[in-house]
Amino acid sequence: MFPVLLDQPEIWGPGQPINPSVESPKLTRPFPTGSASSPARPATPLVPCSSTTPPPPPPRPPSRPKLPPGKPGIGDVPRPFSPPIHSSSPPPIAPLARAESTSSISSTNSLSAATTPTVVSEDDVFYDKLPSFERRCETPAGSSRGPSPLTMGAQDTLPVAAAFTETVNAYFKGADPSKCIVKITGEMVLSFPAGITRHFANNPSPAALTFRVINFSRLEHVLPNPQLLCCDNTQNDANAKEFWVNMPNLMTHLKKVSEQKPQATYYNVDMLKYQVSAQGIQSTPLNLAVNWRCEPASTDLRIDYKYNTDAMTTAVALNNVQFLVPVDGGVTKLQAVLPPAVWNADQQRILWKIPDISQKSENGGVGSLLARFQLSEGPSKPSPLVVQFTSEGSTLSGCDIELVGAGYRFSLIKKRFAAGKYLADN
Numbered sequence: 001m002f003p004v005l006l007d008q009p010e011i012w013g014p015g016q017p018i019n020p021s022v023e024s025p026k027l028t029r030p031f032p033t034g035s036a037s038s039p040a041r042p043a044t045p046l047v048p049c050s051s052t053t054p055p056p057p058p059p060r061p062p063s064r065p066k067l068p069p070g071k072p073g074i075g076d077v078p079r080p081f082s083p084p085i086h087s088s089s090p091p092p093i094a095p096l097a098r099a100e101s102t103s104s105i106s107s108t109n110s111l112s113a114a115t116t117p118t119v120v121s122e123d124d125v126f127y128d129k130l131p132s133f134e135r136r137c138e139t140p141a142g143s144s145r146g147p148s149p150l151t152m153g154a155q156d157t158l159p160v161a162a163a164f165t166e167t168v169n170a171y172f173k174g175a176d177p178s179k180c181i182v183k184i185t186g187e188m189v190l191s192f193p194a195g196i197t198r199h200f201a202n203n204p205s206p207a208a209l210t211f212r213v214i215n216f217s218r219l220e221h222v223l224p225n226p227q228l229l230c231c232d233n234t235q236n237d238a239n240a241k242e243f244w245v246n247m248p249n250l251m252t253h254l255k256k257v258s259e260q261k262p263q264a265t266y267y268n269v270d271m272l273k274y275q276v277s278a279q280g281i282q283s284t285p286l287n288l289a290v291n292w293r294c295e296p297a298s299t300d301l302r303i304d305y306k307y308n309t310d311a312m313t314t315a316v317a318l319n320n321v322q323f324l325v326p327v328d329g330g331v332t333k334l335q336a337v338l339p340p341a342v343w344n345a346d347q348q349r350i351l352w353k354i355p356d357i358s359q360k361s362e363n364g365g366v367g368s369l370l371a372r373f374q375l376s377e378g379p380s381k382p383s384p385l386v387v388q389f390t391s392e393g394s395t396l397s398g399c400d401i402e403l404v405g406a407g408y409r410f411s412l413i414k415k416r417f418a419a420g421k422y423l424a425d426n
Contacts, residue, residue: 158199159411160209161191161266164395166276166417168284172424175289175304177281184276184283184396186417188213192267197258200251207407209245213272214400215313216241221275228253229271242404243271276397283396285311285417286318286357288387288424294379299329300372301350303385303424307357307365313398317358318389323369324351325385330377338370357389382426390418 166186173179200206216222217238224231224243228250231243250269257267281287287308293300303323309315326349334343334350341352350371357365373380395415403410 157407157409158196158206159193160408161412161414162211162401162410163189163191163414164397164399164401164416165189166395166397167420168396168417168422169420170284170288170422172281172284172288172290174426175291177287180281180284182278182280182283184278185420186274186276186395186397186399187270188272188274188399188401190269190271192254192269194258194265194267196267197251197254200254204251206247206251207405208247209250209408210242210404211244212240212242212402212404214240214402215398218277218397218399219274220277223273225269225271228269274397282308283311284308285391285396286321286387286389286419286422288385288422290382290385290424290426292380292382292426294329294382296375296378298372298374299327299378299380301325301327301370303352303369305357305365305367305369307359307361309359311396312391312394314394315359316391316394317356317360318391319356321354321357321387321389322351323354323385323387324349326383327373327380328377328383329373329375329380331373332376333374335372335374336370337372338368341369341371385424387422387424388419389422390416392416 164186166184169183169185171181213219222241228246229243230246231241235242253269254267258264261267276283285308287306289304291302291304303325305323307318326347328348331343331345331348337343337350339352339354341350343350352369357367359365361367393415394417396417401410401413
């Protein structure tokens with residue numbers, strides 16, 4: 001048999017900046033949507049793994065081995081965080097994990113604010129009126145290499161890429177950690193090289209693709225793709241869950257997508273959607289507390305923040321952190337702003353931008369933002385603070401994935417999370 005040429009799967013291409021002056025009715029998923037060659041995946045209804053009417057699973061591969069058996073809070077300090085004033089000098093950037101390829105994995109059916117219940121419904125009307133952030137998802141120059149052909153025979157392992165993408169929604173009320181409301185959602189996507197369809201055409205009975213999700217006990221409301229995934233609900237290990245792919249359905253799906261998108265170099269397939277079991281403020285990567293002092297002639301605003309390593313399995317930097325606050329009351333002059341911020345007089349809002357916040361930042365990622373506003377029509381009415389950030393190299397759930405059995409290999413496992421509706425009130 002002639003060797004088959006496979007294209008390497010791609011993970012997350014560079015994102016495009018969004019104009020901050022354009023209104024955005026809802027916060028969409030702050031992740032790139034992949035390259036132009038990335039095919040749109042058809043939407044498929046998802047049902048829980050424990051559903052009583054699952055699709056008939058294919059035979060379980062007999063060669064697979066058996067499964068093996070079986071933090072300090074913000075309230076510990078007297079002030080919100082008692083931080084010193086933040087320095088304007090940017091902290092060092094945490095390096096991203098190296099991998100075989102960094103390119104685009106995307107999902108047109110991803111979890112977003114449009115499909116995820118709102119954390120605090122009473123803020124929706126205000127939030128929908130806020131202008132959108134300037135969003136960026138940085139990718140090092142030259143890191144998206146495009147397809148890299150692999151010459152392989154029928155007995156070689158097939159490359160597959162996996163990506164965990166999570167969104168954290170949070171609402172902070174004053175400096176009381178017990179009033180923090182948190183919801184974290186996520187998805188796991190597999191990416192296949194375009195050349196895999198030719199391999200399947202020459203090998204119509206491939207080995208079953210089987211994988212195990214680690215730290216599965218931290219997830220709740222897990223929704224596997226009902227057309228492609230099968231699982232055994234009698235497994236005894238609560239910390240890991242094993243799934244195997246319905247290969248005939250996968251081959252049919254990839255063949256259909258390849259016919260619809262013949263120029264695509266990779267195919268992304270949603271496998272799991274889930275919600276993460278959250279533990280209140282301890283599950284938020286950036287703790288917040290806001291304090292307003294509103295007088296007829298002036299308004300003082302203080303924002304305290306604290307980087308929280310306990311929320312992440314691996315401590316990674318929060319990138320492109322932005323703090324946005326509308327201030328009414330007819331602001332005539334901005335005084336005593338630390339660190340420097342951008343005031344938009346037309347939209348009556350102040351915006352702080354911090355490139356990165358991490359353990360390597362000044363004071364370990366603990367800081368404050370201060371501003372005083374002179375008013376002509378005071379006093380001001382306190383408005384919710386809106387924060388946005390992204391992060392690469394870790395998840396909030398701590399989930400990981402590993403292959404079970406032979407026939408496949410992971411060329412890349414990508415992890416990232418970002419802020420969804422991340423609000424703080426007085």
